[in-house]
Structures are given as C-alpha cells and as structure tokens.
Amino acid sequence: MRERTLKWAMIAPAILILLILVIYPLMWSVGLTFFDYSIMLKRAPLFIGVENYIDILNDPSIWDNFILTAYFLAIALPIEFLLGFGIALLLYEEFRGRRMVLTLLLIPMMLAPIAVGVFYRFIFDSTFGVLTYLLSIVGIRGFEWYTAQWVIPSVALVDVWMWTPFMVLILLAGLTAVPRYLYEAASIDRAGWMMKFRYVTFPIVKPLIGVAVLFRTMDIMKVFDTVFILTSGGPGSSSELISFRVYREAFQYFHTGRAAALSMIFLVMIIVLTNIYLRFLTRRPAEAAVTRELEV
Amino acid sequence: MGSKRRGKTIKYVKYLLIAVLTAVWLFPVYWLVVTSLKTRLEMFAIPPKWIFQPTLDNFIGVFYERRYGLTPGPTDFPRFLLNSFFISLSSIALVILVGMLASYSFSRFNVKGKDTWLFFILSTRMLPPIAVIIPIYLMYQRLGLLNTYVGLIALYMMFNMAFAVWMMKGFFDEIPRELDEAAMVDGYSRIGAFRKAVLPQALTGIAATAVFCLIMAWNEFLFAYILSGFDTRTVPVALARIRGESGVEWGTITATEVLYIAPVIIFTFFLQKYLLRGITFGTVKGK
C-alpha cells in the first residue's frame, strides 16, 4: 500500500513544475487574449471578447507573416531533406573514420542558434564577409544578403547548415535498419537499383522520413533565435516570421493582449502538428520501425 | 577486372566527396576560430587572409578590455560566463534529480493514466517558448522573479523537464524489472532497490541525458533575454546585445563565441553514442 503513495510522490515534483510553469501560464495567456491589455499602459485590462482574434485575422501583415513562414519552410525543408538524404547515402557504407565524420557533422546542430546567427552576419557581410568573397569568385558580384529578396533564403541557409545533419542522422539510421538480406534477395530477383529503392528501401525508411519531416516542420515554425540575431525581422518586416512577430507585438509594441492571441493561434497550429506527429509515432508499424535498435 | 577497377575509383571518389563535404560543412566553424585569432585589420581584409600570424589579443579582450579613453579593467564577460555556468548547472542538477524520480516511477509502476501523463509531458516540450513567455513574464514581474537566479533556474527546469523524463525513462525501461525485484526480495525497500540495483546501471544514460540538457540550457536565448537583467545575464544574451551596439567589436565577439561553443563541441564528442536518441527525444534508438 505504501507503494501507491510512493509512485505518485515520485512523479509529483516533475508534474508540479510543469503545472506551475506551463499549464498555469498557458491558461493565463488564454485568458489574456480576451482583454485589451498592455504592460506599458497604466490602466486596467479591458474585456473585449474575441476582438483581438478578429483584429489579427483581419490584419494583412499577419497573413504576410504566415506566408513568410511558409516560404521559409518551403525553402529550408526540401533542401534539408534532399541534401540530408544524399549525404546519408554517401555515408551509408562503413568506412574508417565514419564515426568521426558523423560526429563532426553533428556539431552545427549542437551550437547555440544565437552564436551561429551572430557569426553568420560576419560571413554574410557584403563588405568583408567570406561568403560574399567566395561568391564573387564564381562571378556573383555585390551580393547583398540583407535585402527583401535574399533575406529569407539567407536565414534558410543558416537553418539548413545547422539542421541538415539532423536529417542525415535519422535517414542514415533508417537506411542502415534495412536488413541486407532483403537487398540480396532483390538482387537475385534481378532488381535494378531503382526497384530496390522503391520496394525495399522506401517502405522501411518511410516512417523515419515522416518522423524527421514532421519534427523539422515543427521546429522550423518555431524558429526565433536565428531570426532575432541575424535580421531582427528586417529589412522592415521581410523576415518577420511568426514567432518573431509575436515577440514584436509583445515586447516592442507592447500589445500584450494581442500578442497573446497571436501566440495562441500559433500554439494551436503547433498542437495540431504535434498530434499528427505523436499519432504517427504510436501507430504500430511505425512504432516498431522507430523504436527498434538501429545501426548507425 | 574492369569492374573492380571501377569499384575502386568509385570508392576514392566517394572518400573525396566525403572529405570535401566535411570540410565545407565545418568551414564556418573553422572560419570563426580563425577570425578570432586575427587582428582587427586582418579580419576585414578583402580578399580574406588565409595565412596570417595568430594572436590572442581578442581572447584577452574578452576578459580585460582596453577601450580608448577609458581605464583598462576587467570586462563584464566573466560575470556572464559565470551566470551561464551557474544557471545551467543548477537547473540541470535539479532537473535530473526531479526527472529521475518521475521517470523511474513511470518506468516501474502502473500509474493510472500513465500514457496521458507521458503525452502531456512530451507535449510541453513541443510548444513554442513564445507561447508561454508572455504570461511568464507577467507572472515573474508580479512575483519579483525577474532578474533572479531562482526565476531562471526554475524556468530552465521546466524547459528541460520533458526531455529529461523521456530520455531517462527510456534508459530505465532497458533495465529489467527483475533487478528491482531481486533487490526487494533481498531485503531492500523500493527506494533502496532503486538506489542499489537500478541506478548504478542507469548512470551512463543519466549522464548522457544531463549533458544534453546542459547543452540546451547553455544555448538557451529567449527566456534568458526576456527574464534576466544585468545581474543574471547569460552569455547568449550578452552576445545578442553586443550586436546591437554601434561599432561591433568582431574580434571580441568571435573570441567570445569560440570560448562559448568550445565546451559544447567537446561534449558532443562524448555524446556520440546517444546523439540519435537525444535529438529525437528518445524515440529512435541508435547503437
């Protein structure tokens, strides 16, 4: 009988922290969205119902933010995936130093996005940045990255640099999980490499691809640090991704209630994606593939 | 004979590609380190200087500044560095402790609604920090927790809790229940069995979890930026603020960054084995 209390006692502190610092604030935030409130102004919050939400949905600049975020996703994700897949194929076979190569490639992922962002400004700089110099060698002169046209691709480049190794790791794990004898059996059946890919590789790797893509999508949507340090949403608002917009509304314009409303909309989107992700994970065949021991 | 020759060439091409790939990919890091060793003049040279005389001036400048017109003295950086250390280490120590108990409980006991609880915990990790930052700021403001160590440590605990619980639960799950049971039959209580039979086995896993959480706390920016003040400022925030000021001191910045990312790089090598598991939150296990 003591065990009954023990098991709850052991879980309690962890749950408590999450309740106080996640659930409670979230509920507060939800409540906040129904008020006209600003930290700066010295007046009491005014109840305005769903007006915040209506304002947001009617605000064209907000739609721009969503479009920008989608644009960012559309550039970064496919590149990360294709590049990641290519590199995974390259690293598929065992060779000396493979582990070292993998570890080295994983470094970008582990660095603070802030640090990375700061330094990429140096690299991108149109006067003395090394990237500008290298581009000029191949004939692209006067590359200005901080322009409405190139700013999102530039930030996407940073994201690709940091997170393609993530794709590599997961895809590599998937590729090496395919039992070799399946390929051998396919060879005996005279299958060419394209057939092998379609019927042997792809079905097994598919759930992991799903995991990786969903994971990255959620992460990309939440991008903040990089944008903050690299562009501050500029020039103007041409790199103002959603999370950065929320930040701006809350801590630069001080539309606290409105910012909360926007963050709620954003949160709902993420929750939907998370649910898909987790449901994907717990589907039986996917689960078996994903939680197996994989050779990397 | 011919295909063998071709096989070998393909192999060499492959190795070349891999070498080039690694070099290209790590170039920014390399360039960062190199830049931090250059003088101001060399830094901005066009075309960029590849060969030069390295100098540690920038690194000294991180700790001890010599600004024109002002008396030389120590910078604020040591304080920021110490803050980063202190906050990261404390919050992680606590998270591991609290998380360890919870994850053991989830691993061993039939908790009513276990799956729901686990789902709930995992989902807290998925939410964007932006969504909670606003109310937490208000909350902290009211409780006077802004610019306090306690406030930031508690927050970082929240931040890492889900990850810690999930990772450690995975490690505990791998240890057969019979070990607990043997210990209990031997005469230990549940907690005794945990301490004596399970914990020694799980130590490497717990260490890996701790390192991962440390890295995440070390790198964290948004919460630190909003909720810290001068006294509790961490290095990422300091970096962000340097950028804002005029006359960006790239020398100091790059040196600061090199110092800041060095421990992370070192730790990454230690985490080799667990990287796959860590970055997917323990859902994918690698060997």
Add this chain to the structure above:
Amino acid sequence: MAGVRLKSLSKKAGGLCPVFDLNLEVADKEFVTLLAPSGSGKTTTLRMIAGLEVPDEGEIYIGDELVNDLTPAERDTAMVFQTYALYPHLTVRGNLASPLRARKTPQNEMDSRVKDVADILGIAQLLEKYPTQLSGGEMQRVAIGRAIIRRPRVYLLDEPLTNLDAKLRVHMRAELKRLQKELGQTMIYATHDELEALSMSDRIAVMRNGRVVQYGTSKEIFEHPENLSVATFVGTPTMNLFECMLSEKAGQAYLESKLFKLSITELAERIRDKAAESGLILGIRPSDLEIHTQETREGFVQGEIYVLEPMGAALVIDVKVGEELVKVKVPGSLSLEPGTKVWLTFDKARMHIFSKKTKETIV
C-alpha cells in the same frame, strides 16, 4: 523455516497469467513443484508468495503468519529468477552479500557467510568476477547462493534450470535436491519440465489455466492421474488415448471402439454411471504396452509397425492401428522392422479410463 499455505488465491488483472481460487499447502521443509506449461500461472503464484504481486483475493500464510500486507523484504523469502537477475555492476561477492547488506549485517559476518556459501556451491574461485564474465551454470549458482545466504523461511525458484544446457540441467537437478535436504528448507519450485518435477519433488502441484489440477507425490501423479490433462502432461511419450463406449451384453461389459473390444466386466460397476453421461476415453502409457510378433489370446489391438524411434536405452515404436498411431515404449535392445505385423497387450491394472469430460475412474 516454515510451511506455506495459500487460501483461495486469485489474481486476474495485471497482464499476467491469471490464477483462480488457488489452494495449496506446503509443509515445512517440503520440496513442492508447481508443474505447468507456460502461461498457467505458476510464475504468478510464486511472485504472489514473494510479495512482488498483490493478489486480488485470497490469503497467503508463511508459517502461521498472514503475509498479504507485508513487503517482499519483510516476508523473509528468497527467490531465484529464471533469468538469475544478478546485479551486473557488482562482483559475485557483492551479489552474494547483497541480502546481508540489505539487512545491515556486520562486515565480518558477511565475509564469513559469503565464504561458506561459495564453498558449498563451489564458486569460491569466482568471487571477484562480474556476472558478465560467468557462464550460465556459474551465474545460476551465484543466484542460488544469493538465495541461500540468508536462510530465509521459504525458497522460491522460478524455472531456474530452463536456460541451462541439457547435461548441466541434469547435474543441477541432483545438486538442488541435495542442497534442499541439507539445508532443510521449504522450497517451492516452478517448472514446465515434468522430469524435473518428478525427480526432485516431494509433492507436485500440477497446474493448468491458473488452477491446481492435482496435488500429490510423483508416484501419485504418474500412476494415478486424476484427470486427462495431468495424465497427458506427465509422461514421455504421451499416454495413448482411445475413444470408446461402454457396452453391456448378457452380463458382460466391454469397452468398445472401432479398433478393439475389451472385456471389463469387473469394473463395470464403477464405470456405468459415468459412462452413461458421456463417452469414455481409455488411456495406456506407452511404457505399459507390450508388443508381440505373434498373435496372442489377450490381444488388445493388432497393427503394423510404422516407424521406429531409437532413443538409446529405450525404443519407441509407432504402431499403426487402423487409422491411429499407437506409441509403445520398449527396451532398446529389441530389434524389429517397420511393416511387421504386431499385436499389443497390456496389464489391465495399469489402464486409465476417463470420462470424456476429463475425469479418471480407475488405475
């Protein structure tokens, strides 16, 4: 040292093999085996006695003490797990000493007891090694050592020999039996191997689907199985079974089937009522059948040798009788050819008759 009594023990929930209304009494110093195929609840029962599972209903007594509410540590039992469950991070010495350390035994006493146990089990030379460095047999002995070092009231062993290779298993059977007698402790043993059960136990409790189906000595279980499942479970090769009916004509009673007609007038009394309810099943163990190459008077059935299975000391002959295969066990020295016509007979004292609804009637 104490006996164990289980009263109306029941466990249905919890994802384990369920146990229903289990009643069992183990005397002090007795070696009792729970014999059952996998999934019949014998592990569940052991775990409930140890305190690792909480029964839904029923009571467990160790000695005269009701132990339902005691933790495993308080019950003073010892358990040897099927997977040994040795602590990988401790040496053999550490593993052996663990129960003593848990009860805060002074160091010198721990050392001397560890030495004693290691000597008894012949593992003294392994004391500083780690479990990963040991062979299966060695690990098993360490597990046993860990159990006996404390002299608990009851020993519980969950299929400890299953993971050993055949020769070692046979050797350990004798060792365990000897150990038990020497220590004079109560031992409850779980296995699905009937040979182990028959050779080691004072009494055997045959379990099926969470219930005790028969409880008795080896001899009783083998020679007087109370029902069909016990009869077929124990004994290799399995008992031969024939469906038949009771027919009575002119004061004579017969067991009749397509294959045979057996006179059983003397037993008719006992069978009649049961036979009226349903059909009957006649059971004969392969070792109780005799094989003749010439026709005899008391012939039972006639058939043709189908296949010979030589097993060293013994020989199992599959005889095709009509559409059925009857197994006969004879000494290995006999030499016969497939295709030979043979006649089978048996001693009526050794036959078993079951009602079709699994009940035995006579020996």
